Amino acid sequence: MITAIIVLGVMALVFGLLLGFGAIKFKVEGDPVVNQIDAILPQTQCGQCTFPGCRPYAEAIANGEADINQCPPGGEQVILALADLLGRDPKPLNATHGTHSEKTVVEIDEEVCIGCTLCIQACPVDAILGAAKHMHTIIKSECTGCNLCIPPCPVDCIHIVPVEKNLQTWTWPYPDNAQQQSA
Amino acid sequence: MRNNNPPKLWRFHGGLTLPSHKTISMSATIAPAILPRYLVLPVQQHIGAAAIPTVSIGERVLKNQNIARADGLVSVPVHASSSGTVVAIELRAVAHPSGLSGLCIVIETDGKDETFPTSDASIPYPQQDPAQLRARIRDAGIVGLGGAGFPTFIKLSPGARAQIKTLILNGAECEPYITCDAMLMQEHPREILDGLLIMQHALQAQRCLIGIEDNKPAAIAALMNALTVTEKQFIEIIAVPTMYPAGGEKQLIRTLTGIEVPAQTLPASRGVICHNVATAFAIAQAILKQQPLTTRVVTVTGSAFTQPKNYWVRLGTPMQDLLAHAGVIHTGSLRLIMGGPMMGFTVMNTAAPVSKTTNCLLTQTTDKSQTKPVTLPCIRCGECARVCPAQLLPQQLYWHAHAKDFDKIQDFHLFDCIECGCCDYVCPSHIPLVQYYRFAKTEIWAKERETQKSDIARQRHEFHLSRIERKKLEDETRKRKKMELLNEVDAEEDQKKSAIEAALQRVQAKKAVQQLQPGSTENLSDTQQQLIQDIDQRRTLYTEHAPTSNKDTNP
Numbered sequence: 001m002i003t004a005i006i007v008l009g010v011m012a013l014v015f016g017l018l019l020g021f022g023a024i025k026f027k028v029e030g031d032p033v034v035n036q037i038d039a040i041l042p043q044t045q046c047g048q049c050t051f052p053g054c055r056p057y058a059e060a061i062a063n064g065e066a067d068i069n070q071c072p073p074g075g076e077q078v079i080l081a082l083a084d085l086l087g088r089d090p091k092p093l094n095a096t097h098g099t100h101s102e103k104t105v106v107e108i109d110e111e112v113c114i115g116c117t118l119c120i121q122a123c124p125v126d127a128i129l130g131a132a133k134h135m136h137t138i139i140k141s142e143c144t145g146c147n148l149c150i151p152p153c154p155v156d157c158i159h160i161v162p163v164e165k166n167l168q169t170w171t172w173p174y175p176d177n178a179q180q181q182s183a
Numbered sequence: 184m185r186n187n188n189p190p191k192l193w194r195f196h197g198g199l200t201l202p203s204h205k206t207i208s209m210s211a212t213i214a215p216a217i218l219p220r221y222l223v224l225p226v227q228q229h230i231g232a233a234a235i236p237t238v239s240i241g242e243r244v245l246k247n248q249n250i251a252r253a254d255g256l257v258s259v260p261v262h263a264s265s266s267g268t269v270v271a272i273e274l275r276a277v278a279h280p281s282g283l284s285g286l287c288i289v290i291e292t293d294g295k296d297e298t299f300p301t302s303d304a305s306i307p308y309p310q311q312d313p314a315q316l317r318a319r320i321r322d323a324g325i326v327g328l329g330g331a332g333f334p335t336f337i338k339l340s341p342g343a344r345a346q347i348k349t350l351i352l353n354g355a356e357c358e359p360y361i362t363c364d365a366m367l368m369q370e371h372p373r374e375i376l377d378g379l380l381i382m383q384h385a386l387q388a389q390r391c392l393i394g395i396e397d398n399k400p401a402a403i404a405a406l407m408n409a410l411t412v413t414e415k416q417f418i419e420i421i422a423v424p425t426m427y428p429a430g431g432e433k434q435l436i437r438t439l440t441g442i443e444v445p446a447q448t449l450p451a452s453r454g455v456i457c458h459n460v461a462t463a464f465a466i467a468q469a470i471l472k473q474q475p476l477t478t479r480v481v482t483v484t485g486s487a488f489t490q491p492k493n494y495w496v497r498l499g500t501p502m503q504d505l506l507a508h509a510g511v512i513h514t515g516s517l518r519l520i521m522g523g524p525m526m527g528f529t530v531m532n533t534a535a536p537v538s539k540t541t542n543c544l545l546t547q548t549t550d551k552s553q554t555k556p557v558t559l560p561c562i563r564c565g566e567c568a569r570v571c572p573a574q575l576l577p578q579q580l581y582w583h584a585h586a587k588d589f590d591k592i593q594d595f596h597l598f599d600c601i602e603c604g605c606c607d608y609v610c611p612s613h614i615p616l617v618q619y620y621r622f623a624k625t626e627i628w629a630k631e632r633e634t635q636k637s638d639i640a641r642q643r644h645e646f647h648l649s650r651i652e653r654k655k656l657e658d659e660t661r662k663r664k665k666m667e668l669l670n671e672v673d674a675e676e677d678q679k680k681s682a683i684e685a686a687l688q689r690v691q692a693k694k695a696v697q698q699l700q701p702g703s704t705e706n707l708s709d710t711q712q713q714l715i716q717d718i719d720q721r722r723t724l725y726t727e728h729a730p731t732s733n734k735d736t737n738p
Contacts (some may be wrong), residue, residue: 040635042633042637043637044311044640046643047483053644053648054644055641055644075715081191124644125640125643125644125647126643126646142640155256165283167279167281167283171626172280172621172622172626172627174587175615175619175622179528
């Protein structure tokens with residue numbers, strides 16, 4: 001009887017220690033959910049979700065402070081991906097935050113620019129080049145199309161332009177559309 | 184040798200027997216094509232990074248001159264295909280399914296066809312290092328001429344780990360109508376074999392196989408005759424059954440060697456490398472004659488020609504010039520296809536030039552009575568899976584491409600699809616299956632690019648935030664330092680002030696002492712003393728008479 005208790009007790013102790021050691025030694029560092037949400041968001045940094053950037057929005061979603069349908073640049077795809085990740089029901093984009101449209105970039109009318117640097121300060125990804133009283137220009141390849149530089153411009157010289165498709169970025173059309181066009 | 188001991192052949196999965204339509208363009212020899220007035224040379228005629236123009240507008244260039252240099256590892260240069268003046272470096276229509284424009288170097292030819300002086304005949308290739316050979320092949324601008332246009336020199340670098348045992352030369356040319364490789368094999372077998380030997384040297388391969396479809400007996404005979412006795416010991420010319428797509432890389436390797444190249448891996452990992460016969464010809468030209476790739480054989484065929492045949496076409500020749508030369512004027516009712524009927528695409532603008540990957544120009548007179556068959560729903564008959572040479576499930580791929588489910592479609596190995604078009608051909612519902620796969624492939628690539636871009640945007644935003652934070656911190660420290668400095672200055676001034684004050688006090692104290700004995704009356708002359716005394720006397724007199732105030736009377 002006593003032997004059994006001692007043996008079992010010792011075994012329990014040994015296995016307990018083993019498990020405890022294993023839990024520490026082989027601890028799995030899970031990708032925090034905020035990072036996973038942030039990876040899905042389009043990184044436009046436009047603030048249309050009412051948060052100052054994609055990361056704060058991801059944090060708000062993770063904390064349950066924001067809904068998953070507040071990102072107009074991401075559109076349906078981002079909502080579906082977020083719903084899939086968080087196990088929630090997908091819902092249509094909240095129209096109060098804006099509507100989803102094709103990706104655009106902005107362009108500075110260099111004739112009109114007065115070199116006030118206000119747009120440079122507004123750009124969340126440092127994609128505008130220029131100095132005080134010198135012409136500014138947009139680095140188009142880095143522009144996320146957030147349009148945050150447009151309101152501060154005192155001379156309205158920043159315009160939205162669609163992203164041009166070139167041979168590298170062109171995609172085959174969806175066959176049904178092609179047929180409708182030829183029909 | 185082949186007759187004595189027929190080699191064992193394997194069978195690849197699926198495939199189709201198609202009407203070949205090849206004889207119509209094989210009755211005449213390869214004819215030289217015209218020298219067009221303008222040569223339009225795209226800087227991207229290959230897979231990889233576009234070449235960078237090295238000439239400027241107005242510059243005179245000679246034939247074979249390098250006019251655009253390779254950019255990066257996976258890239259090859261572009262050479263002028265005749266002498267003339269560079270008149271433009273701009274976006275021009277190029278042969279691409281999108282119909283979009285690409286950067287081109289436009290040369291106005293002068294008809295003299297002057298050649299760029301080549302470096303004097305170098306040492307024979309067997310004495311050259313394989314790496315040197317590869318560099319020369321790259322500098323000659325050679326890419327796979329079978330249609331894909333992958334830089335050849337990369338496929339001649341076996342890498343450190345892989346030992347290439349078998350080098351296969353692909354002369355199968357399985358697609359209907361196309362005969363450029365067959366004609367080249369018939370007319371230039373020796374050069375092709377020379378190219379093969381150079382490749383063998385570069386790869387240090389033990390044996391070489393040349394696979395040719397058995398519907399090209401003339402090509403097989405020509406190559407057999409060109410083989411020398413010693414070459415026969417390691418080069419085998421093998422007739423493979425005519426079956427589309429026998430000329431697919433993995434399909435030909437399977438047929439000739441029985442090796443199944445696994446999904447998502449290159450044949451080199453299995454010790455096999457496969458090159459096109461036209462590529463071998465181009466290599467022979469580059470190494471033995473110092474001629475870069477500036478011309479290629481193009482099959483000009485289809486119902487719109489009275490005499491379809493093959494032409495030696497200078498790269499950069501606008502397709503409309505070539506068509507006009509071949510005896511057809513392009514009209515609205517004509518459909519021009521680059522490549523064959525199975526894998527080719529419609530050329531939107533006939534001003535597009537012939538490039539390194541243009542193997543065939545196929546014309547179809549579009550008849551208005553011929554209407555496109557209506558696409559019907561998939562009935563899951565499985566015909567497509569039966570013919571798929573890549574052993575995929577086309578109906579499943581279609582299902583997910585239709586639903587735009589790009590994760591699921593990759594579970595069905597979309598990227599192993601070679602877009603041969605067999606499934607399309609047999610589909611009883613006339614579903615444009617290949618177009619669905621191409622759509623899905625390009626969409627997945629676009630998504631990958633988006634993800635990369637958003638990663639960059641995230642980094643830039645994070646940097647932006649840290650930069651603002653840093654600036655704030657810097658401003659604060661600067662402010663604090665300035666305040667400290669100001670305080671220090673104050674303290675110094677306080678010291679100074681107290682010193683001044685002390686000095687002033689000392690002076691005042693001195694003054695107070697001096698005031699007891701007015702110093703202004705010292706050292707006066709006698710007359711002045713006299714005057715003062717007089718005044719004092721008068722004052723006493725005055726004060727005696729008016730004793731009300733005596734303050735004003737102080738000296």
